Amino acid sequence: MATNAAQKLTRKDFVSDQDVRWCPGCGDYSILAQVQKIMPEIGVSRENTVFISGIGCSSRFPYYMNTYGFHTIHGRAPASATGLKVSRPDLSVWVVTGDGDGLSIGGNHLLHALRRNVDLKILLFNNRIYGLTKGQYSPTSELGKVTKSTPAGSADHPVNPLLFALGVDASFIARTIDVEAKHQQDILTRAANHRGAAFVEILQNCNVFNDGAFASLTDRELKSDTQLLLENGKPMIFGKNKDRGIRLRGMSPEVVTLGNGITADDLLVHDENDPVLGFMLSRLAQPAFPMPLGVIRATNKVTFDAAMNSQIQDAMAKSGDGDIDKLLRSGDVWTVQ
Amino acid sequence: MATNAAQKLTRKDFVSDQDVRWCPGCGDYSILAQVQKIMPEIGVSRENTVFISGIGCSSRFPYYMNTYGFHTIHGRAPASATGLKVSRPDLSVWVVTGDGDGLSIGGNHLLHALRRNVDLKILLFNNRIYGLTKGQYSPTSELGKVTKSTPAGSADHPVNPLLFALGVDASFIARTIDVEAKHQQDILTRAANHRGAAFVEILQNCNVFNDGAFASLTDRELKSDTQLLLENGKPMIFGKNKDRGIRLRGMSPEVVTLGNGITADDLLVHDENDPVLGFMLSRLAQPAFPMPLGVIRATNKVTFDAAMNSQIQDAMAKSGDGDIDKLLRSGDVWTVQ
Amino acid sequence: MATSPVGVLPPKPVVERDNVVIRFAGDSGDGMQVTGMQFTNESVFAGNEIGTLPDFPAEIRAPTGTLYGVSAFQVNFSSQSVYTPGDDLDALVVMNPAALKTNLADLKQNGLLILDKAEFNEPNLKKAQYAKSPLDDGSLDKYQLYPVEITKMTTLALKDMNLPNRSVMRCRNFFALGVVSWLYNRPIEPTVKWITERFKKNTEVLEANTLALKAGYNLGENTELFASSYDIKPAKIAPGLYRNITGNTATAIGFVAAAKKAGLPLFLGSYPITPASDVLHDLSTLKNFNVYTFQAEDEIAGIGSALGAAFGGSIAITTTSGPGMNLKAETIGLAAVVELPLIITNIQRSGPSTGMPTKPEQSDLLQALYGRHGEAPLPVIAASSPADCFFAAYEAVRIAVKYMTPVILLTDGYLANASEPWLLPSSADLPEVNVEFRTDPQGFFPYLRDEDTLARPWVRPGTPGLEHRVGGLEKDYLTGNISYAPSNHEQMVRVRYRKMAKITQDIPPTKINGPESGKLLIIGWGSTYGSITAAVKGFQEQGKSVSHIHLRHLNPLPADLGDILSRFEKILVPEMNMGQLLRVLRAEYLVDAVGLNKIQGRPFKVSEITARISRMLEE
Amino acid sequence: MATSPVGVLPPKPVVERDNVVIRFAGDSGDGMQVTGMQFTNESVFAGNEIGTLPDFPAEIRAPTGTLYGVSAFQVNFSSQSVYTPGDDLDALVVMNPAALKTNLADLKQNGLLILDKAEFNEPNLKKAQYAKSPLDDGSLDKYQLYPVEITKMTTLALKDMNLPNRSVMRCRNFFALGVVSWLYNRPIEPTVKWITERFKKNTEVLEANTLALKAGYNLGENTELFASSYDIKPAKIAPGLYRNITGNTATAIGFVAAAKKAGLPLFLGSYPITPASDVLHDLSTLKNFNVYTFQAEDEIAGIGSALGAAFGGSIAITTTSGPGMNLKAETIGLAAVVELPLIITNIQRSGPSTGMPTKPEQSDLLQALYGRHGEAPLPVIAASSPADCFFAAYEAVRIAVKYMTPVILLTDGYLANASEPWLLPSSADLPEVNVEFRTDPQGFFPYLRDEDTLARPWVRPGTPGLEHRVGGLEKDYLTGNISYAPSNHEQMVRVRYRKMAKITQDIPPTKINGPESGKLLIIGWGSTYGSITAAVKGFQEQGKSVSHIHLRHLNPLPADLGDILSRFEKILVPEMNMGQLLRVLRAEYLVDAVGLNKIQGRPFKVSEITARISRMLEE
Numbered sequence A, B: 001m002a003t004n005a006a007q008k009l010t011r012k013d014f015v016s017d018q019d020v021r022w023c024p025g026c027g028d029y030s031i032l033a034q035v036q037k038i039m040p041e042i043g044v045s046r047e048n049t050v051f052i053s054g055i056g057c058s059s060r061f062p063y064y065m066n067t068y069g070f071h072t073i074h075g076r077a078p079a080s081a082t083g084l085k086v087s088r089p090d091l092s093v094w095v096v097t098g099d100g101d102g103l104s105i106g107g108n109h110l111l112h113a114l115r116r117n118v119d120l121k122i123l124l125f126n127n128r129i130y131g132l133t134k135g136q137y138s139p140t141s142e143l144g145k146v147t148k149s150t151p152a153g154s155a156d157h158p159v160n161p162l163l164f165a166l167g168v169d170a171s172f173i174a175r176t177i178d179v180e181a182k183h184q185q186d187i188l189t190r191a192a193n194h195r196g197a198a199f200v201e202i203l204q205n206c207n208v209f210n211d212g213a214f215a216s217l218t219d220r221e222l223k224s225d226t227q228l229l230l231e232n233g234k235p236m237i238f239g240k241n242k243d244r245g246i247r248l249r250g251m252s253p254e255v256v257t258l259g260n261g262i263t264a265d266d267l268l269v270h271d272e273n274d275p276v277l278g279f280m281l282s283r284l285a286q287p288a289f290p291m292p293l294g295v296i297r298a299t300n301k302v303t304f305d306a307a308m309n310s311q312i313q314d315a316m317a318k319s320g321d322g323d324i325d326k327l328l329r330s331g332d333v334w335t336v337q
Numbered sequence C, D: 001m002a003t004s005p006v007g008v009l010p011p012k013p014v015v016e017r018d019n020v021v022i023r024f025a026g027d028s029g030d031g032m033q034v035t036g037m038q039f040t041n042e043s044v045f046a047g048n049e050i051g052t053l054p055d056f057p058a059e060i061r062a063p064t065g066t067l068y069g070v071s072a073f074q075v076n077f078s079s080q081s082v083y084t085p086g087d088d089l090d091a092l093v094v095m096n097p098a099a100l101k102t103n104l105a106d107l108k109q110n111g112l113l114i115l116d117k118a119e120f121n122e123p124n125l126k127k128a129q130y131a132k133s134p135l136d137d138g139s140l141d142k143y144q145l146y147p148v149e150i151t152k153m154t155t156l157a158l159k160d161m162n163l164p165n166r167s168v169m170r171c172r173n174f175f176a177l178g179v180v181s182w183l184y185n186r187p188i189e190p191t192v193k194w195i196t197e198r199f200k201k202n203t204e205v206l207e208a209n210t211l212a213l214k215a216g217y218n219l220g221e222n223t224e225l226f227a228s229s230y231d232i233k234p235a236k237i238a239p240g241l242y243r244n245i246t247g248n249t250a251t252a253i254g255f256v257a258a259a260k261k262a263g264l265p266l267f268l269g270s271y272p273i274t275p276a277s278d279v280l281h282d283l284s285t286l287k288n289f290n291v292y293t294f295q296a297e298d299e300i301a302g303i304g305s306a307l308g309a310a311f312g313g314s315i316a317i318t319t320t321s322g323p324g325m326n327l328k329a330e331t332i333g334l335a336a337v338v339e340l341p342l343i344i345t346n347i348q349r350s351g352p353s354t355g356m357p358t359k360p361e362q363s364d365l366l367q368a369l370y371g372r373h374g375e376a377p378l379p380v381i382a383a384s385s386p387a388d389c390f391f392a393a394y395e396a397v398r399i400a401v402k403y404m405t406p407v408i409l410l411t412d413g414y415l416a417n418a419s420e421p422w423l424l425p426s427s428a429d430l431p432e433v434n435v436e437f438r439t440d441p442q443g444f445f446p447y448l449r450d451e452d453t454l455a456r457p458w459v460r461p462g463t464p465g466l467e468h469r470v471g472g473l474e475k476d477y478l479t480g481n482i483s484y485a486p487s488n489h490e491q492m493v494r495v496r497y498r499k500m501a502k503i504t505q506d507i508p509p510t511k512i513n514g515p516e517s518g519k520l521l522i523i524g525w526g527s528t529y530g531s532i533t534a535a536v537k538g539f540q541e542q543g544k545s546v547s548h549i550h551l552r553h554l555n556p557l558p559a560d561l562g563d564i565l566s567r568f569e570k571i572l573v574p575e576m577n578m579g580q581l582l583r584v585l586r587a588e589y590l591v592d593a594v595g596l597n598k599i600q601g602r603p604f605k606v607s608e609i610t611a612r613i614s615r616m617l618e619e
């Protein structure tokens, strides 16, 4: 990835000249701000960065970034991003998608981009609702959700984006939330620095059609009890007084209170390299458990784009840069006098 | 599900009048035979059974079943099956798909049918290749696979169908293999009796384009060392002499030999209700581990079709069978004299 | 008919008008849609004919005061027949500078311009990209300007309630509605009734809105603001029971009515998309009509699930707009060859690609006819007005089950959201929708066709002895088993064409509005109905030879169409596209018809059609 | 030119023929494709003009001996010009009863029928659904029947090698080839050479096949079986270097050549589908040409990835067949409005729906023109012969990058698999493919258009100062920023149409084969080229006024086309569909052209076209 260290960029360099058109109060604003904030830090230049999105409120994102951008069609951003990244490995390619765009119509492309491990940074803004089409339920909406299209409550069990990513063996999986600026920046930076498909679920409030979907996680009073902030190699502790933790009992996690003989040493220690642990963590559901935020999994595997490009380089090294006349004349040829 | 106990059917009743057109030696023949075999046992009538498929060699399946059948288009069978099952909960609806049909083009529909928990029996014939289109690699082909479309070897990490199903929280997940007639029948019967989306991966040899893909599992000499036959509530033992087993070390599984102080009590006990265990099992890969066959997960959740139908029944109970004239006259009406 | 609050001043003069076109425009948060709808309601009660046009911004909730956040609603009300929401405006009500900026161009010279003075402040003017206030620079001199203190007067009217400012601001639209109601002598009772029902759970809001409405009304009555008010006499309207209905609701109800007539469950498989989503929303509330609504993961699953339900014996529907139509194409082809009834509804919007999702267009006709691989002809039916969506939807179902074929139903974003008063039919008057499932195994073949309709039998799974398989591979003409025989393929392709031709027997003789032959024939389809009718009427009233036919069936075309075309010297085809029906007519009948094409995401103005007709008559 | 094994008997008489059509037919496992290809090779070396037609079964590997497991290969070889694989057969070689059953209908009366006697046993006859052996019931009397003991003689020839029976059976096809090679005086050296190379790693097979081939040849030479052999003199063929090429390989190489000329990487995003997959296979072996091939998860990702690569500055291609075209439609619309170069290749097959996947058809033309929502016109280019696929593919890329537009390239399953000798061009003779990426920020706007071509600038990400965003929403005419302005939309729709019109400047004057005006003009496109040319030639040789034009550009149409059409009394449009080009011509030029439509998954026979022309000349 080419970096442009010539001049140090600032956040402002990544702000485009277009008016931001989200609803006032939308969680998307904060995500935009954090992304613009980390851009100068991760060391790619504006011209070598491309944001690709599908359709949805979230997918308007590229217009607001002063980089190259492509607002494609509903659900298909990972496909276009794959074609771009494979053929242009020098670029830093970001995908912005929503819970509908990425997990409803676009689930298959997301699945394949992740399992192929294409070196893309994929940000899924999960507001558990269809924003742009004005409030139908989405695949991440909770069972029984009453929306415009489900006046009697939705009848389908939701998808858990993290589990889904683990199921297709994604190499980097994380979760963060719109209102936690610092946490978001950290996670986005980790994603940017990961080599391979980096999948980040960003919990995002749609204050118009699904206001308060994550209220328990953002409420100042509650959040230290509801957020489980993961740190690699660290025991899983949470709570206002840092006195609660997650312990393993058999193969099942349980919430314990520290003290009375229970110490940090008894707790589960986070290991970003353990997919089984990641799976277990991703299944933790409120209210019985706090919600894990942070890097669920980070592991190394060869990226698809690198493998494809080395095949081409190998072929060139082996057979030389292709010659059209030779190609035309290959196979059985004969001369008519 | 309406059953027709009037007359006891036999295997032959489920054989249609169409010539079976798979290649001689294809693993599909055995699967067809087993399905036809269990049909009379599971107690549905021919007329209440529907097989729906996509496109691929495997998807020719419905033509050979003397039931109702629908050979749809590539990848879309779960969608049509969902529409049918939701609107006709009285039918027993089966989906037949391939690794390409179900996990490449059709991955998204499979994902959603599973997470919605539609009461479908979904059989995925996994031969790790595209048969019908004559031998391109599929999403389940191993990394580096040399095929017509990947002469330099495939560059993408494969999908593990079981992990995928766990990632979308499918309620029934199992794996069996074409050559083991009895095991197949057991698993198919379990699937048939499960209420909800039952996902069965059937390892299937394509002797023309990917012959021997599962040779290590089918070889008479090797198979007792390579197959891990799961039974709920039983310790995980395998090997010719039933002297090897799977033990947990921390959160990681390991293969141990019984004896020298290691007994069956030290081994992992299979629990179909534990998705984390299922996840761990599904990740076991040859040659370090044997390959699990059997029911990986079986759990109960409300089915989508049942929930949808009870919403309709509730509405009818509450508001009475809809009246068109009333509907026309609803809203603000006025009379012009 | 209606009584009004009693004023204290001597009554002002009342000027009579035949017809008025008014538009309410403001910020998305200003409640302009409600205002427009209530004004429509009042006009309906006043006995006028009406036409309406809502115009939403593309953004969900754009920042306040911006140009792209403007929402508007236009009402045409008249003592005469009304066919459209009207062209240029007689009156424009704007709640802020942005609304003025984006709407002023449509106001007639000397038209009434009512605006909320307080809103023309520095920040708002800047957001609307006014360098200088238009109130000060004389640019509004050519209009009758009424800078009303809407905000201030609303605040005043509600001051006793001690509401937070935000709540007061939410009542401004009712104040404005009150003013305009007085101005046009509209009864405000229907609005009071509506407020009372709508806010029955929130008496504070109920009271505030009512107060604001009445205060606005009284302003007109009691102050010198307007010198006179206007009266629009009731129109001669056919007697009967009426309801105001949007195209999308009419579409939804049309499907339900047809399914009920057939005695079958209705299954909708759909994926949300503007402007089609409301059909899904509406149907999802009608579960007690045995209606299944399935919000699928995408459009492919939407139609796929519907096709599965059709296989199972339900009346199967899928709804979408342009982008989704592409995705459904492959399954439409499958449905065509398995010959199952299925309605594919395309509520067209401005394309290509994402285009302008909230704006209407008629540019998917050729896609409906040819937008899939292979030879897969299908019936295509179009609705011509909001209420007509009911009949078009109903007809689509009837044709689909009678001929065992998918049918494409076209409406558009304009019909979808616009509403019109509808003289309600009674279910007894609707044509029958006959479905007879095959149950007899004797002599059964899956592709044995009815002689009259060429329909194959519809068999519900669950029927003993009729087990059979269908699929997308070419099938034997009789047995339906896979067949690659060359002549069988040709026979199958041709019989699918012949089935389309059979449908002409269901198309009534084409209604010609105007002389049966003559100088100029206008042919239209879809939502241009109103504009064309109004334009043609103008010429007919002058005794000019201009006729109009409007096609409901785009495929097959009516049997008498070629003959009709041959009887006119000139043919004009106005379309909100680049000439799609035009292409079909030229190819089919070799007539040198010409197109009038507007592709701006907006319906035709009557004047645009009138101008073109005039030119053609002169040429 | 060629030498043959020396026989021992006195040479038999040699009968001279201008033209022979032969077909080899047998079970899928019988190696008929190899046999046909080698016979073709021999004929090429004998200096004949040739035309070939492979015909695969739909099943991968059907059970042996079944009717649906029959595989065939037809060769037309001549001392004259050849345009097609030939109509009816002069000779038919069948390896089993099923092959006889499915192919006999095409053999001319008194034609040569060679069959393997041993295979006409009970089980095989039953599998072929013969109640009685046709060898015994007199049904073959009207042919020159040669029941050769192919199996037995092959076994005999190889007995010294002690091979397992299975291996022996695999040599039967070479024995048959030997017999036929002798019969038509073909040199067998090319085949010997081919066997030697093909099996160089397996000397046993090499030797066995060679022995079988020679034994077959000697059978003719040394026995009384045939009274005479036939000779077909070399044709007058333009001198130069030739190669036999299939349409799919030509397509693949055409893309690579164009990308190389442009100096850019080539990116193919595709999903396997019959009959298009071979283009993917071929390109995936050409990595050293800087060719990326991406087997995507489906067709949507295939085109989506290609569009991403186009955005990145690669020559972007996607390939598919009918069913996949539906799925690509939405992205084609996006590509049309973001105005990036992208080639969408549809290798047409029999539809609708899954149809008959291994059979060709031309029924996706209207879909290419109109198969997406909104007004999204695109250039459509078609290839007319296997080798022509090279030039059509090349031209598609050239137009795409010059005009910054997606281009739809149409070939079909017949062109894809058929092959023809190709006088190889040299890369220096190919037209330039000019690409100039914009790098200058001065005065840059993403939609600033070139005056001549109306192309917008192509900017590679990575270029400093030109960062910009594109997307599917309607865009401002200059800046490309989102715009909902009504008149801007109309301007954008119209400029996209105008760009298509501009492309006519790249279309050379239409070549008319025959008189420039007159009685009858035949217009074709695509793979009907050969059959039409052959039919027309017949009439021209008789001095009849019949002309032929064959369209490469289906959109835009050539500027001179209307004028040409007006110069003929009658116009006939033969198509392997229900009249798709016909519809376009009628709508565009209001000409009363008529169609000749065959929709059987098979190319036209020359005689079918000839018969129709005769009728039209008589009428």
Ligand SMILES: Cc1ncc(C[n+]2csc(CCOP(=O)(O)OP(=O)(O)O)c2C)c(N)n1
Pocket (backbone or CB within 6 Å): A055, A056, A057, A058, A059, A074, A097, A098, A099, A100, A101, A102, A125, A127, A129, A130, A131, A132, A133, A138, C271, C272, C273, C274, C299, C323, C324, C327
């Ligand atoms: C093919 C297609 N189908 C449907 C739509 C309509 N549509 C646009 S965005 C959207 C869902 C958006 O939801 P999500 O991805 O969660 O994004 P959000 O708006 O919530 O950020 C839908 C259904 C479309 N644009 N294209």
Ligand SMILES: Cc1ncc(C[n+]2csc(CCOP(=O)(O)OP(=O)(O)O)c2C)c(N)n1
Pocket (backbone or CB within 6 Å): B055, B056, B057, B058, B059, B074, B097, B098, B099, B100, B101, B102, B125, B127, B129, B130, B131, B132, B133, B138, D271, D272, D273, D274, D299, D323, D324, D327
């Ligand atoms: C839309 C579409 N794309 C592509 C194809 C071609 N196609 C048919 S089957 C198939 C893959 C089959 O693979 P799999 O699902 O593994 O089935 P198998 O033949 O191996 O049983 C493909 C690519 C098609 N029929 N339709």
Ligand code: SF4
Pocket (backbone or CB within 6 Å): A021, A022, A023, A025, A026, A027, A028, A057, A058, A127, A131, A132, A205, A206, A207, A208, A209, C060, C061
């Ligand atoms: S609708 Fe919701 S997600 Fe969309 S911009 Fe508004 S608040 Fe944000």
Ligand code: SF4
Pocket (backbone or CB within 6 Å): B021, B022, B023, B025, B026, B027, B028, B057, B058, B127, B131, B132, B205, B206, B207, B208, B209, D060, D061
């Ligand atoms: S190609 Fe493979 S999967 Fe298909 S029928 Fe033949 S052996 Fe079976």
Ligand SMILES: [Mg+2]
Pocket (backbone or CB within 6 Å): A056, A098, A099, A100, A125, A126, A127, A128, A129, A130, A131, A138
């Ligand atoms: Mg969302």
Ligand SMILES: [Mg+2]
Pocket (backbone or CB within 6 Å): B056, B098, B099, B100, B125, B126, B127, B128, B129, B130, B131, B138
């Ligand atoms: Mg497969």
